[in-house]
Amino acid sequence: MRTMHSLAxxxxxxxxxxxxxxxxAQWNLATPYGDASFHTQNTKQFAEDVAETTDxxxxxxxxxxxxxxxxxxxxxxxxxxxxxxxxxxxSSLSNESPIYEVDTLPGLANGYEDAYDLWQASKPIITQxxxxxxxxxxxxxxxxxxxxxxxxxxxxxxxxEGLRVRAPNINTQRxxxxxxxxxxxxxxxxxxxxxxxxxxxxxxxxxxxGNSMSAWDYVSxxxxxxxxxxxxIVFVNKRDFDRLDDATQQAVLDAAxxxxxxxxxxxxxxSAESAKALEAHGVSISQPNASLAEDLKxxxxxxxxxxxxxxxxxxxxxxxxxxxxxxxx
Numbered sequence: 001m002r003t004m005h006s007l008a009x010x011x012x013x014x015x016x017x018x019x020x021x022x023x024x025a026q027w028n029l030a031t032p033y034g035d036a037s038f039h040t041q042n043t044k045q046f047a048e049d050v051a052e053t054t055d056x057x058x059x060x061x062x063x064x065x066x067x068x069x070x071x072x073x074x075x076x077x078x079x080x081x082x083x084x085x086x087x088x089x090x091s092s093l094s095n096e097s098p099i100y101e102v103d104t105l106p107g108l109a110n111g112y113e114d115a116y117d118l119w120q121a122s123k124p125i126i127t128q129x130x131x132x133x134x135x136x137x138x139x140x141x142x143x144x145x146x147x148x149x150x151x152x153x154x155x156x157x158x159x160x161e162g163l164r165v166r167a168p169n170i171n172t173q174r175x176x177x178x179x180x181x182x183x184x185x186x187x188x189x190x191x192x193x194x195x196x197x198x199x200x201x202x203x204x205x206x207x208x209x210g211n212s213m214s215a216w217d218y219v220s221x222x223x224x225x226x227x228x229x230x231x232x233i234v235f236v237n238k239r240d241f242d243r244l245d246d247a248t249q250q251a252v253l254d255a256a257x258x259x260x261x262x263x264x265x266x267x268x269x270x271s272a273e274s275a276k277a278l279e280a281h282g283v284s285i286s287q288p289n290a291s292l293a294e295d296l297k298x299x300x301x302x303x304x305x306x307x308x309x310x311x312x313x314x315x316x317x318x319x320x321x322x323x324x325x326x327x328x329x
Contacts, residue, residue: 024056024057024058025057025058025243027083027084027240029043029047029062029234030078031074032065033232034064038208038267039087039143040064042141046258047059047061053254058251063083066189069083071089075093081237085237094169095170099126103115103142104171105304106227106228106304108304111145111229112267113329115229117325121319122318125317134237137235141234142231142232143229144271145226145227146172146204147205149205149219149222150219151221152221154221154223155291157292157296162180164182164184164199164200165201165202165203166191171303175204178302179295184199188209191215192213206274208270216281220282221283221286224275225287225293225296
């Protein structure tokens with residue numbers, strides 16, 4: 001369906017329409033990520049799976065690259081029912097609750113297995129929090145581990161002093177501040193402009209974002225610090241979900257479960273492919289030396305202690321559940 005300028009029209013058109021004499025549901029799903037992102041490709045495949053499984057009884061129109069709604073407005077728009085579904089960077093919701101920051105705590109999850117355990121441990125709490133706003137999570141998929149892009153070889157934490165670092169969420173901002181840097185909030189699509197205009201000197205993000213944004217045009221080094229694996233979350237307005245018949249609801253849930261499985265695998269694959277692409281374009285990839293790793297850990301430990309104090313009992317429950325999952329494996 002063609003993108004409308006009026007969100008009110010989209011809300012009206014994206015509910016029920018008559019198709020071939022039957023009532024067919026149409027949803028609009030807003031995502032801030034471009035078509036080249038594996039997240040968007042996965043979300044579009046989710047929409048295709050739903051349409052195929054339901055024989056067109058539910059069609060989901062994916063509006064990528066922030067073309068319909070700005071990132072910060074996606075969750076409020078889905079909550080209001082302006083659009084039926086959305087995708088956001090989970091930790092971008094940290095102003096609502098510290099719980100949304102959990103997957104951006106350095107050192108808590110150091111790989112995909114840990115990150116999956118952390119998602120399973122946090123999912124019940126996040127699902128409940130979304131439900132209180134009339135929303136329902138469908139699936140979550142991680143980005144590859146976050147590292148540090150610079151136009152010089154990063155060997156010492158003192159190099160952060162006065163460095164303007166792109167930080168897309170509150171924990172990254174605090175992390176940069178703990179290291180003496182100056183955090184700058186910049187959306188993914190604005191990264192090239194931020195570097196070219198001097199608003200940003202460095203950035204903390206994944207090899208995937210670095211590849212899709214052609215990071216080699218403005219940086220020369222990537223420190224593979226494996227800081228954290230943040231997630232995107234795809235969710236729906238619960239009222240719109242409840243309007244579907246039982247079979248269509250199940251089709252959505254089944255497609256969501258497959259999208260989560262497929263997305264986690266795609267993230268792994270994209271991590272490896274993006275790292276190769278960066279190196280092929282001249283970006284030097286290295287591991288932090290022992291001294292830098294120690295300073296990064298100290299900055300992360302301080303962040304974790306602060307988070308626990310702010311998040312309270314929910315944080316304690318979440319971390320206990322996470323540690324039990326890890327101990328059982």
